[in-house]
Structure formats: structure tokens, C-alpha cells
Amino acid sequence: MVKILDSTLREGEQTPGVYFSPDKKLRIAQMLDQIGVNIIEVGNPAVDQEIALAIKQIADAGLKAKIGAHSLCRIDNVQKALDCDVDFLGVFFSVSQKRLETDYHICLNQAIDKIVEVISYAKLQQPNLLIRYTLEDALRSPLENVIDAASAAVKAGADIISIADTTGYATPFYPYRSISFYVQTLKTELENCNLYPQIEVHCHNDQGLALANALDAYRAGADIIDVAVMGLGERAGIVDLAELMINLIDMGESKQLWQLNYLSDLYNFVSEHSHIPIAPHHPIIGKNAFTHYAGVHVKAISKDERLYQSLNPEILGCKSSVALGMQSGYTAIEIAMKNIGRGDLVQDQNLVNLILQEVKKISKRGTQIDIEKELPSIVERCYMERQEAKGKRQE
Numbered sequence: 001m002v003k004i005l006d007s008t009l010r011e012g013e014q015t016p017g018v019y020f021s022p023d024k025k026l027r028i029a030q031m032l033d034q035i036g037v038n039i040i041e042v043g044n045p046a047v048d049q050e051i052a053l054a055i056k057q058i059a060d061a062g063l064k065a066k067i068g069a070h071s072l073c074r075i076d077n078v079q080k081a082l083d084c085d086v087d088f089l090g091v092f093f094s095v096s097q098k099r100l101e102t103d104y105h106i107c108l109n110q111a112i113d114k115i116v117e118v119i120s121y122a123k124l125q126q127p128n129l130l131i132r133y134t135l136e137d138a139l140r141s142p143l144e145n146v147i148d149a150a151s152a153a154v155k156a157g158a159d160i161i162s163i164a165d166t167t168g169y170a171t172p173f174y175p176y177r178s179i180s181f182y183v184q185t186l187k188t189e190l191e192n193c194n195l196y197p198q199i200e201v202h203c204h205n206d207q208g209l210a211l212a213n214a215l216d217a218y219r220a221g222a223d224i225i226d227v228a229v230m231g232l233g234e235r236a237g238i239v240d241l242a243e244l245m246i247n248l249i250d251m252g253e254s255k256q257l258w259q260l261n262y263l264s265d266l267y268n269f270v271s272e273h274s275h276i277p278i279a280p281h282h283p284i285i286g287k288n289a290f291t292h293y294a295g296v297h298v299k300a301i302s303k304d305e306r307l308y309q310s311l312n313p314e315i316l317g318c319k320s321s322v323a324l325g326m327q328s329g330y331t332a333i334e335i336a337m338k339n340i341g342r343g344d345l346v347q348d349q350n351l352v353n354l355i356l357q358e359v360k361k362i363s364k365r366g367t368q369i370d371i372e373k374e375l376p377s378i379v380e381r382c383y384m385e386r387q388e389a390k391g392k393r394q395e
């Protein structure tokens with residue numbers, strides 16, 4: 001059974017302009033817990049005192065999920081995380097040759113000494129702490145460095161090794177640049193040394209491949225996958241929570257693992273408080289994700305929704321709908337009229353056609369027609385017009 005680590009509160013808050021107050025953080029954590037996420041990464045307490053407070057508050061909230069803090073590979077940072085009573089600590093340090101030379105100005109052995117020192121310290125302070133060591137920018141680090149750093153980290157007490165594709169460089173389509181290759185190689189190499197950490201993956205979306213890479217890693221045996229609500233995060237963000245869950249179910253995970261019907265409340269809450277709108281065509285969660293529009297589509301789904309849906313909206317606790325506009329056909333008007341309680345009028349084909357023409361005309365304003373709010377008066381107007389025309393014919 002794969003585990004999901006949600007990083008909306010850590011990586012997601014690294015989206016420019018996003019800030020969640022401690023109260024909002026707690027609410028988001030509760031909602032993630034209700035959905036069934038396994039680990040909630042809340043933030044780095046060394047960044048700000050308020051983040052430290054939020055971590056502590058969530059760690060003390062009695063949630064089922066493990067609550068984690070993020071930390072630089074430094075003892076003073078780790079101590080701040082431990083002071084927050086977390087169950088989980090994530091320490092990251094890159095062993096890419098370029099980073100070692102250009103930024104840290106140390107050699108691989110010195111880097112490994114630092115990683116070992118920090119992890120051993122954390123383990124000693126809190127032996128039951130779940131410790132993750134992340135190979136930042138792993139996909140652009142020499143495999144030997146990755147293996148050496150990972151095995152040293154596990155020997156020092158790391159329970160989880162995370163392969164971070166920090167810059168979204170991975171692709172499932174080039175074997176040696178694929179995250180599955182890193183997962184498999186690392187597992188095999190560590191097993192050969194009798195080391196059995198859980199393997200986590202953290203995929204960025206710079207080339208739009210975060211989800212594909214995460215699923216590639218899943219197929220290769222990754223144990224934990226990182227996500228954020230709406231895929232929030234640095235630059236182009238990371239894997240989207242809802243998209244990952246749906247695809248994992250598609251690939252054989254049980255849908256009983258997660259309460260998917262709570263996803264839309266969570267997304268609306270995060271969207272509202274991050275001030276980032278959910279794209280209408282966002283898969284699964286967007287307001288158009290199960291909305292059918294063009295005439296030929298609506299006619300087909302009126303017979304069987306599966307003709308234009310590969311996903312059943314019921315799994316998310318929602319229903320499909322129709323939209324009205326220039327692309328609409330006759331059936332959409334019939335359905336929409338029934339939806340607003342004017343099914344009594346659909347027998348009048350001329351009236352339905354008149355409404356259709358009116359809808360097409362209105363659609364030229366370029367914004368969506370609100371069926372609940374606008375259709376009743378359109379129907380009324382067209383109905384009156386029909387009655388007048390009938391009256392005139394009788395005169």
C-alpha cells in the first residue's frame with residue numbers, strides 16, 4: 001500500500017504570495033487527515049516562529065496522519081523541529097557535483113559527514129522519530145553520490161530516503177533520466193548492503209511531467225509519494241493530490257483508502273485562502289471536470305454518461321452537468337429546462353428551439369450562462385414570445 005505525503009503547508013506555502021495563518025494550516029491539516037493522507041509536512045520551524053507554532057499546534061491536534069517538519073541539514077534547525085513534538089523529520093541536502101562545488105564548496109565526503117552528523121543527532125534525541133533524508137536534485141546528481149549519501153544516511157538512522165526531482169528534470173521516456181531508474185537502482189543497491197529504507201519521491205512539474213514521473217516511480221516500487229493541493233509549490237509546483245489519488249486507484253490501489261468526497265471542500269478552502277483560483281478545466285476538481293457542452297456530447301451523455309466520461313463523478317461525491325452556449329444543441333436545452341423545473345414545457349419543440357437560439361445569442365457575450373440564475377427568465381421570455389406569436393396567428 002503506497003503512502004501519500006502532502007506538502008501543501010510546506011512546499012505549497014513556497015508558492016509566491018501564498019500564506020496560510022496557523023488557524024488555516026490547522027484546518028487544512030484536519031481536512032487532509034479526514035481524506036486519509038498518511039504524512040502531513042507542515043513547514044520548516046526555522047523559517048519563522050509562527051511556522052514553529054503552527055507545526056506544534058498540528059502535532060498536538062490528535063490527527064491520524066504523521067505530522068512532519070522540514071529542516072535544513074543543520075543541527076540548530078533540527079533541534080527547532082524536534083522542539084515542535086513532530087513524528088516525522090525531513091532533512092535535505094544535495095549531493096549533485098555542481099551544488100557541492102558551486103554553492104556548498106565542499107567535497108562529497110564532507111557532505112556525507114554533515115548528513116550523518118545531523119541524522120545521528122536527530123535519532124539520538126528522539127529514537128522513535130521517523131527520519132527522512134532527501135537527495136535534493138537527485139536526478140542531476142551522479143548515481144554514485146546518490147547511493148553513497150543514501151546508504152550513509154540510512155546507517156545513521158534515516159528511515160526514508162526521498163528522491164527529489166527538484167527541477168522537474170526527470171522523464172519516464174529516457175531510461176537514465178527516469179525516476180523509476182533511480183528508485184530501482186537505489187532499492188537494489190541498498191538491499192545489497194542489507195539496508196531497507198522506505199523510498200519516497202518528490203516530483204516537480206517544470207516540464208508538466210510531475211504526475212507521470214510520480215506514477216513511473218510508483219510502478220517501480222516507491223513507497224511514499226509527495227503531493228500538494230492544486231499542485232502548489234515552487235515555480236510550476238509539484239504533483240496534484242487529487243490527480244495522484246485518482247491515478248493510483250486506476251493503477252490498482254483501493255479506493256477505500258481515501259475519502260475522495262472531501263476533496264472538493266479541501267480544494268475550495270485552499271483556493272480561497274491562497275487566493276489562487278482552481279482552473280475550471282482542472283482534472284477531477286475543476287468546475288468543468290464533469291460538465292458537458294457541445295451538442296453531440298450532450299446528446300450522447302443523455303443516453304449514457306460513459307460515452308464522454310472515463311471517470312465516474314460519484315467516486316468524488318458529485319454529478320455530471322451540462323453547460324449552455326453557442327456550442328449547445330437541442331438536448332442540452334431540454335436537460336437544462338428539466339433541471340430548473342420547467343420540464344412541463346419541453347414538449348413544445350418550437351419553444352425549445354427558440355430558447356436554443358436565444359442561448360446562442362447570449363453566449364456571444366463570452367461568459368458562461370448560469371443555468372440556475374439565467375435560464376428561468378430566458379424560458380419565460382421565449383414562452384411569452386411564443387404565446388404572443390400564437391395569439392397573433394389566431395387573430
Ligand code: HCA
Binds near residue numbers: 014167204
Ligand atoms: C526545497 C526543495 C525541495 C525539498 C524536498 C524535500 C525539493 O524547497 O527545499 O526536502 O524532500 O524539491 O528538492 O522541495
Ligand code: CU
Binds near residue numbers: 166202233234238
Ligand atoms: Cu520541492
